[in-house]
Amino acid sequence: MTQLALVIDLNVCVGCHACVTSCKQWNTSGAAGSLMDDNPYGKDPTGTFFNRVQTYEVGEFPLTETVHFPKSCLHCEDPPCVPVCPTGASYKREEDGIVLVDYDKCIGCKYCSWACPYGAREIDEKQKVMKKCTLCVDRIYDETLPEAERKPACVLACPTSARLFGDVHDPESEVSIAIMEEGGYPLMPEWGTQPANHYLPRRKTRIKIHEDELTRVDNPLKKEGHLPETDDGPFLEDSTSW
Amino acid sequence: MHPAFSVIFLTTLIGTAQGLFLALVTAQTYGAIGALPDQNLYFYSFGSLIALALLVAGLVASFFHLGHPERAWRSAAMWRTSWLSREVIALPAFMGTVFVYGLLHYMDWNPNLFGPNAPPEGELTFLVGLVGVFLCFALFVCTGMIYACIKFLQEWNTPLTPLNYTLFGIASGFTLATAFSAFYAPQLVAFFGYWAITFTVVVFLTRAASLIRNKRIKYRSSIRSAIGVRHGQIQQKSQGSMGGSFNTREYFHGKTAVFLKSIKWIFLVLVFPVPVLLLLAGINTGSTVLLLLAFIVQYAGLIAERWFFFAQANHPQNLYYQTI
């Protein structure tokens, strides 16, 4: 069984919001109609987004770190938002695990948004139906697009490649390997929703240098200093041709 | 959560209607075994009419909650998994039964189904009444479970939620029955009145239990598990939008802590002690005004109670929306 998902690398995300704008652009132009924007340039702007980038500060000044945190529907493997829907408008696709809303069936009761612990669902206040990330389902299977572009709009837009897209059930996939090797984790594991999307943690690259590595223990001169000059004889590089 | 008045009116109105219907059937049962004086037919039919009117009013209120009320019929589809869907089925079924119950009494069409000698008399209305009682409790459970089944809304995720919905409905329904009988069946005032007081006292205990429970809740989610960073000091700096969004409106009550607390005390006073005193005074003086007032005060208190019920629930998504 396939489970498509995003893996988001918090170590790389710089919080530029490119994924937010490209998501909005793609999904507001689709067959499902526009995503609501109310008063976008006025005093109290509001609107529907599938994806938002939030910013957190970890630690206390001056030892702080900034974490930019993109959040969209996690396409949970056991999605609590689906069984509560009275109309069946919310459903999880068997074939690829994408959680979708059928906008023609949704009555806008908002019950599913109460049942999502992540706040990933937002009602479209103009169309009066529930909306959420579709993993660009109208794009990833579109054979009129070049194969490299059959990915969610956010993934293509990310300038730092912080967003990976693939099948988390295929152990060989790029996303599975990233989760395995880079310590990918799900959000709020305490509710058993088994989010398909994973996050890669912030990680620091450190080299460990031991005291004895600062002074060469095998120094033939027994003291630190310039090595004796070599004479100008032929070097190995001169006589080989690699 | 943000308390929506559509849902507040839906739950309080149908709760009262259900309680009133239970009161009618109770009176009929007592009457059938001779423990209470028989009532004329209009008592039951007019009582059912009031219950039906409240149910219709609740249903109308609920439509204001929907983005697409014209598609509401679709919501009966997922009764296998969704308590909301089950409620959508139970409510009209109950309404239909109340209508039939009232109509049978009005038409005085009450044959003895199991032969003339089998007690109690008037089995048809009795049978319809029993079906109604069953549907009534099913509806209470559905309404309560809509909230109780969401496990991360920890204030609601307890058996006390459906229990309170049931008992609040019964208490207010019996209070209404007391006021109603003051006009149409004065012999029943004391019977309904003391039951109303009993249920009000019982629901005071169960609601107090849920208030105490909710005070001690340990939230399972934290900002740490929400973003997956293990650190004691995490502060949100931006939520990804300059203005508000659905997420900042739907899940916050938007009032101060003092306001919240005052609503709690308002409902604790209006739902429990005041109606009990008014009922006692009304029963003993036979004053219809006092009995009517008891119901009005209790219903107003129930609106505050329901508002508080929603406002108090803390949704884990709020962890992601702590600052603009």
Ligand code: SF4
């Ligand atoms: S993140 Fe929320 S909306 Fe998306 S599948 Fe999980 S519970 Fe449902």
Ligand code: SF4
């Ligand atoms: S808002 Fe729409 S998708 Fe959500 S539970 Fe209601 S009908 Fe289902």
